[in-house]
Amino acid sequence: MSPNFDSKISAMKKSILNQQTCMTRVTNMCDAKEIGDVIEKGEETYEWKESSTIGEIESATYREASLLATAGVAEVVRRIRRLGLEVALHKSEALCFHGPRRKPPADASLTVGGVSIVIKQSMRYLGIVLDGRWNFGAHFAELAPRVTTAAGALTRLMPNLGGPEASCRRLYMGVVRSIALYGAPVWADALSRQNLASLRRPQRLMATRAARGYRTISFEAASVLAGSIPWDLEAKTLASLFFWREEAVAQGHRLAPREIAGRRNELCQRSIEEWSQRLEQPTAGRRTVEAVRPVLGQWLARQHGSLTYRLTQMLSGHGCFGGYLCLIGREPSAICHHCDGCADEDAQHTLEVCPAWDQDRAELRAVVGDDLSLPAVVRQMVDSERSWTAVQTFAESVMLRKEAAERVREDTSDVPIRRRRTGRRRRAYALHLLPPQ
Numbered sequence: 001m002s003p004n005f006d007s008k009i010s011a012m013k014k015s016i017l018n019q020q021t022c023m024t025r026v027t028n029m030c031d032a033k034e035i036g037d038v039i040e041k042g043e044e045t046y047e048w049k050e051s052s053t054i055g056e057i058e059s060a061t062y063r064e065a066s067l068l069a070t071a072g073v074a075e076v077v078r079r080i081r082r083l084g085l086e087v088a089l090h091k092s093e094a095l096c097f098h099g100p101r102r103k104p105p106a107d108a109s110l111t112v113g114g115v116s117i118v119i120k121q122s123m124r125y126l127g128i129v130l131d132g133r134w135n136f137g138a139h140f141a142e143l144a145p146r147v148t149t150a151a152g153a154l155t156r157l158m159p160n161l162g163g164p165e166a167s168c169r170r171l172y173m174g175v176v177r178s179i180a181l182y183g184a185p186v187w188a189d190a191l192s193r194q195n196l197a198s199l200r201r202p203q204r205l206m207a208t209r210a211a212r213g214y215r216t217i218s219f220e221a222a223s224v225l226a227g228s229i230p231w232d233l234e235a236k237t238l239a240s241l242f243f244w245r246e247e248a249v250a251q252g253h254r255l256a257p258r259e260i261a262g263r264r265n266e267l268c269q270r271s272i273e274e275w276s277q278r279l280e281q282p283t284a285g286r287r288t289v290e291a292v293r294p295v296l297g298q299w300l301a302r303q304h305g306s307l308t309y310r311l312t313q314m315l316s317g318h319g320c321f322g323g324y325l326c327l328i329g330r331e332p333s334a335i336c337h338h339c340d341g342c343a344d345e346d347a348q349h350t351l352e353v354c355p356a357w358d359q360d361r362a363e364l365r366a367v368v369g370d371d372l373s374l375p376a377v378v379r380q381m382v383d384s385e386r387s388w389t390a391v392q393t394f395a396e397s398v399m400l401r402k403e404a405a406e407r408v409r410e411d412t413s414d415v416p417i418r419r420r421r422t423g424r425r426r427r428a429y430a431l432h433l434l435p436p437q
């Protein structure tokens with residue numbers, strides 16, 4: 001019996017249903033040796049699964065596996081019928097697990113009791129779509145649109161201005177996370193690049209809304225700002241915890257809730273460390289990630305300070321800044337409209353340099369100190385609620401005036417790129433500018 005098949009099926013039964021199921025192993029009822037042949041196990045094996053009674057037949061060649069599976073299923077059906085029960089053969093499904101380049105023929109099938117059971121490429125089992133290579137590509141292909149739809153529906157409830165508080169946003173994010181991480185112990189070690197992308201897309205969507213940020217913010221920066229550990233790392237944590245518990249139970253240990261909570265905490269800390277290592281080389285959102293990474297633990301554990309639409313603009317650099325607006329085609333140039341000395345205005349220029357905001361900056365410096373580099377500012381923010389409030393006040397005050405100035409430019413400009421938004425876009429923008437509730 002292949003340990004891979006065995007542990008995966010066990011994980012599905014226990015982690016997903018967490019209760020006894022009606023499944024019976026064919027191998028328990030009908031050992032392969034009874035069927036006739038002694039099986040020489042090759043490096044690659046074939047395994048079979050059939051309907052709600054699950055069975056496994058191993059063989060080194062497809063032909064042998066096919067014969068054994070046919071005989072095995074026939075034997076199971078015979079025994080079930082002997083108990084006076086009927087088997088719905090036309091509802092039976094079969095899947096062939098195989099190694100690389102050992103795919104079964106396209107029209108492969110088993111014939112039992114005159115009914116042909118087609119060998120499928122994938123099949124749904126306990127809510128997970130299994131495929132012949134255990135790579136869960138089919139599972140994620142089916143999961144991705146479902147998670148994206150859920151994320152899309154929930155993000156509509158989370159406008160960047162107003163809307164639910166941070167705790168509620170975290171709750172919404174948890175809903176989508178739960179859908180995405182269903183059955184994680186089964187697939188956590190099979191995350192291909194594509195599967196990873198299927199997890200990242202909805203997480204980025206939820207994280208940008210949780211952080212009240214522009215949707216252009218990168219996955220790394222958005223998840224850091226929202227304090228959302230990448231879901232692939234969370235899947236690993238869930239899998240480790242599950243298999244740790246399984247092992248303890250198998251050895252006869254009775255785990256106290258405190259022990260489980262302690263282990264969960266330990267694994268969570270480990271995944272934060274792994275996340276931090278990953279963030280050493282972010283692919284995008286470098287300024288934000290580099291500022292938060294040194295204090296990531298405190299950032300996640302802080303009890304104060306939530307993000308506002310304008311504070312997130314200041315931290316992410318995606319917002320009402322010349323450089324950004326020029327990049328997304330909303331301004332013809334990246335210059336700062338509030339001073340003469342900046343040809344490429346960004347969030348750091350607004351925070352640290354631009355003379356137009358000297359007075360607000362003086363008030364900010366009185367609280368957080370003279371160093372206004374983003375890492376220093378973020379460190380101050382996580383250290384004290386007073387600093388957080390000071391930075392937030394600065395961001396609100398300055399960004400509000402910058403937005404007002406941008407609206408005036410839109411109204412007075414003849415340049416097509418900067419014309420005032422019209423119709424649906426304008427109404428959406430006007431909603432954006434409603435004062436926070």
Ligand SMILES: [Zn+2]
Nearest residue numbers: 336338339354
């Ligand atoms: Zn300036």
